[in-house]
Amino acid sequence: MLTRGAEWRRWEPHIHAPGTVLNDQFGGPDPWAGYLSALESRSPRIEAIGFTDYYVTDTYEQAVAHRAAGRLSDVKCVFPNIEVRLDIAAKSGFVNLHLLVSPEDPDHVAEAHRVLRRLQFNVLGDTFDCTREDLIRLGRRADPSLVDDRRALAHGATQFKVNFDQLKKVLKENEWARENILVGVAGGAGDGTSGLRQAADATIRQEIERFAHIIFASSPSQREFWLGGRALSIEQLRDGYDGCKPCLHGSDAHDEATVGMPDGDRYCWIKGALSFDALRQACIDPGTRAFVGTEPPGAALSSQVISRVEIRDAPWAATPDLPLNPGLVAIIGARGSGKTALADTIAAGCDAIPAKAWEAVGGVSASFLARARDVIGDAKVALEWGGGDASVTRLDGGDPVDPFAFQRARYLSQQFVEELCSASGASEGLVSEIERVIFEAHPRDDRDGAVSFAQLRERRTERFRQARRREVEAIDALSERIADEFEKEGMVAALTAQASHKRTLIAGYTVDLGKLVVKGTEAQAARHAELNVAVQRKTSQVQAFSNQRRLFVSLQDEVRSTRASKAPEMLRQTQARHPNSGLDAAKWDDFLLVYKGDVDKALLGYIEWADREIAALYGTPPTPAPDGVDLPYVADGADLASVPLAVLKAEMTRLERLISADQVVRGRYAALAARITQENSELQGIEARLLDAQGAGERRKQLQGERENSYGRVFQAIIGEQCALADLYAPLMTRLAASEGTLRRLGFSVARVVDAAGWGGVAEDRLIDCRRAGPFYGRGSLIRVAETELRPAWEAGDAASVQAAMSGFVANYAQAILAHAPVVPTQPVEFRAWSRDFSHWLFGTDHISVRYEITYDGVDIRKLSPGTRGIVLLLLYLALDDADDRPLIIDQPEENLDPKSVFDELVSLFIAAKAKRQVIMVTHNANLVINTDADQVIIAECGHHAAGGLPPITYQSGGLEDQPIRDAVCSILEGGADAFRERARRLRVRLSR
Known part of the structure; x- marks a missing residue:
């Protein structure tokens, strides 16, 4: 037995034929000829027919005779549909019930009549059985003028009413009826249950619909209702109506024109073999087995369906040619029967086995093909696809495997699942x-x-991570500058003392200089001192311009370096951060950092200007006076600020000769005057440093404010990254929020992860002495403060609240931490290093990261058991991977799962997945075959092992509606028979075995 199993086929479950008891409008001398031709010519092709008549099976029996004579060759299944009327009034007439009789029993017609005979109608002081004879007798009793049997039969059929309670009792008590009759009820308003509109009718309507296996209705709203998609849920239907019901529809033709032509082309489709068991299966799985519409429900794209597998040049393949169903294919068999061999073979034909899977480690591999590589011979697999494509692949792995080649199927082998x-x-x-x-x-x-x-x-978060890095670098730089300012603050007292000392020293030198002045030269000495002050000022001006000139020269070096290396490197880094900008080299060149103005010309001009200023300050030394002539170089009333330095120095030298004629005294005078000049210069430097140090406190506070702002911007970047990651999951999160069942157990979260203990531990290990008395005495004290005062803001606060929390922490504990410092400010080198490390620690954010978690029942999947991870993996491929429409091949998805988990977690996933892609699974689990309503079951069987080769492997295939397949499922899969019985029990539907 090799079939594709359950496929959609058109059925006509409700159609009348020439000679029907009531409303026979089939005319002409040979109405059956036209009737049969109409059935044979209808498109879509009709392959199963329920010939309908009122209380009798005459037209069904005639149709069977015509089939035996060669008509209706495409129709593989015909069965009686016996229409009866209940004694319950509907909107127009009475509620009609349909008894659909299985044709499997050769005596089914006689047995059906035997069941009908037990239905009785008491009227006119007599009791009438539901038989042809009594219907005729009833017709004549009701209208004695009816002599013709046919007319009497028709009239009797209009009079005979079946008591609903009696019908239930008869069908319940008759074993043959329970096993061979399905009950259908019209769902329309005319002669169906919808016509029972009075409040008093609600209970009887529910009882009728509960009793029925099938609802004859064609509207989408009716079908949705009976599948639990409208007013009542599936659970409510199960409680109140014995479960969901399939909706069927027929043309209900009473004339040739409407034969097989239902209104609105609302054709009836049943998925399964052309057997009455397919109808039973539709009662068990109404959502996936029965449909009313122009076309059957869509499934996988034909181009993405493997329609046939052929194993060539393989003596071990006793069944080399297998058709495959486009839905769910279950491969079953005893252990070692060749189930995985088939899955591996199909996967190999789809290039879905990775190169490493062909390599058997230590001679052992989960792959059948890898284990059998040495004996596989020249075997190949040829695949035919629904779209017309075909391929041939070697089964020994000899074909080159391109790691970047597109795999035409996704294969979840046992090896792959175990690895994940x-x-x-x-x-x-x-x-x-x-x-x-x-x-x-x-x-x-x-x-x-x-x-x-x-x-x-990377692309969605890089912007924020770059911003975080920039702000961290800014914090580091600010911390360095703050450390400098702290150091300067600590130098105020020392610089004040140095300045005072210098002033005292200069005063002493000035007194000493006055003692070297010869009596009578006091005026010259005073003039010399005046000139000395002017020289000092001029010298300071020259030094200032010289310093500027050095800076201009350094700027020239920096400009050259920036142009040659720094700017090009910055451009390269920018290009690397934005590789997909689409900009060519010429456009990127616009982003090269260049100076706004002509800095080369400007710097050259600045140097020349400084040189001119220096030269102007120096001036030209005066021409020495002739011997014997003593004329001043600087007039007494001259503005010394405008006199060049060289002239001032020449005048000082002239005055030094006048102050003392003694060469030694004159030398000492000149040296002491120079010393005073030097000390005054140093005093100016000290006073400048002191002034700078006195402003350090204010600058430090400003820098600390900037650092806190940068700290806040770090968290703006962290929050931005957090939001960007959340946006990445938004499409799937939206879908999960709207889903039901197992899908809702899968979730995602994005959160800041804070290691407050690690942050505090760094300080306790290296930056503070926990042995000192104070608020941070003892290990863990700082960590406890961080946990209570900083961690909440770090984890969930916005940038402003994080910044405020850190500001409060600094205000409350900075002095305490300084008191616990292992070094003191009197150790300037050590204290500066500690201060720098302390600032880096305090405002560091390495202990804060953004982490996203994928959870199942609230638990990170990294912490799940292997079995639960398997559920997540199958949930992923079966329910969420919408973009992948390729065949999905799975080897033993139930592995490591208990039976309850299989039923609770996987069954619904497979049912949903098979509606959109072809699924091929190897399984030992009865639930995954029966409760998923597998469309095709392939049964593997392995023969005796041949020495030096592979044993013969045989396959047979079909649908669950095929009794041989069900027998095999029950015998091979543990609990298979129980699973079949449990599914059919609530609907009183018999499935053989």
Whole structure:
């Protein structure tokens, strides 16, 4: 037995034929000829028919005879549909019930009549059985003028009413009826249950609909209601109506024109074999087995469906040619029967086995093909696809495997699943697979040109991570400057003392200089001192211009370096951060940092200007006076500020000769005057440093404010990254929020992760002495403060609240921490190093990271057991991977799962997945075959092992509506018979075995 199993086929479950008891409008000399031709010519092709008549099976029996004579060759299943009227009034007439009789029993017609005979109608002082004879007798009793049997039969059929309670009792008590009759009820308003509109009728309507297996209705709203998608849920339907019901529809034709032509082309489709068991299966799985519409429900794209597998040049393949169903294909068999061999073979034909899977480690591999490589021979697999494509692949792995080649199917082999779900650190692989699905959930236009989740995440968060790095660098630089200002603050007292000392020293030198003045030269000495002050001022001006000139020369070096290396490197870094800008080299050149003005010309001009100023300050030394002539170089009333330095020095030298004729005294005088000049210069430097140090406190506070602002901006960047990551998950989160069942157990979270203990531990290890008395005495004291006062803001606060929390922490504890410092300010070198490290620690953010978690029942998947990870993996591929429409091949998805988890977690996922992609699974679990309503079951069987080769492997296939397949499922899969019985029990539907 090799079939594709359950496929959608058109049925006509409710159609009348020529000679029907009531309303027969089939005319002409040979109405059956036209009737049969109409059925044979209808499109879509009709392959199963329920010939309908009132209380009798005459037209059904005639149709069977015509089939035996060669008509209706495409129709593989015909069965009686016996229409009866209840004694319950509807909107127009009475409620009609349909008894659909299985044709499996050769004596089914006689047995059906035997059941009908037990239905009785008491009227006119007599009791009438539901038989042809009594219907005729009833017709004549009601209208004695009816002589013709046919007319009497028709009239009797209009009079006979079936008592609902009696019908239930008859069908319940008759074993044959329970096993061979399905009850249908019209759902319309005319002769159906919808016509029972009075409040008093509500209970009887519910009882009728509860009793029925099938609802004859064609509207989408009716179908949705009976599948639990409208006013009542599936659970409510199960409690009040014995479960969901399939909606069927027929043309209800009473004339040739409407044969097989229902209104609105609302055709009836049943998925399954052309057997009455397919109808039973539709009662068990109404949502997936029955449909009313122009076309059957869509499934996987035909181009993405493997329609046939052929194993060539393989003596061990006793069944080399297998058709495959486009829905859910279950491969079953005893252990070692060749189930995985088939899955591996199909996967190999789809290039879905990675290169490493062909390599058997230590001679052992989960792959059948890898284990059998040496004996596989020249075997090949040929695949035919629904779209017309075909391929041939070697089964020994001899065909080159391109790691970048597109795999035409996704194969979840046992090896692959174990790698992703093992407890030994492979969880990141599962995370990567989930991230791939999240990436696929983003529309292509929203992917920013990224080709992977990691790349998209990088592009969405890089801006914020760069901002964080910039602010961290700014904090480091500010901390260095704050340390400098702290050091300067500590130098105020020392610089004040140095300045006082210098002033005292200069005063002493000045007194000493006055003692060297010869009597009578006091005026010259005073003039010399005056000139000395002017020289000092001029010298300071020259030094200032000289310093400026050195800066201008350094700026020239920096400009050259920036142009040659720094700016090009900055441009290269920018290009590396934005690789997908689309800018060519010429456009990127616009981003090269250049100076706004002509800095080369400007700097050259500044140097020349400084040189001119220096030269002007120096001036030209005066021409020495002739011997014997003593004329001053500087007039007494001259403005000394405008006299060049060289002239002032020449005048000082002239005066030194006049102050003392003694060469030695004159030398000492000149040296002491120079010393005074030097000390005054140093005093000016000290006073400048003192003035700078006195302003350090204010500058430090300003810098600390800037640092706190930068700290706040760090958290703005962290929060921005957090929001960007949350946006990445938004498409999937939206879907999960709207989903039900197992999908709702999967979740995602993005949060700031704070290691407050680690942050405080760094300080307690290296920066504070916990042995000193104070608020941070003892290990853990600082950590406790951080946990209570900083951690809440770090974890959940906005940038302003984090900044405020840190400001409060600094205000409250900075002095205390300084008191616990292992060094003191009197150790300037050590204290400066400590202060720098302390600032880096205090405003560091290395202990704060943004982490996203993928959770199942609130638990990070990295912490789940291997079995639960397996559920997540299957949830991923079966329910969430919408972008992947390729066939999904799974080897034993139930592995490591208990039976309850299989039923609770996987069954619904497989049902949903098979509606949109082809699913091929190897399984030992009865629930995954029966409760998923597998469309095709392939049964593997292995023969005796041949020495030096592979044993013969045989396959047979079909649908669950095929009794041989059900028998095999029950015998091979543990609990298979119980699963079948449990599914059919509540609907009183018999499935053989």
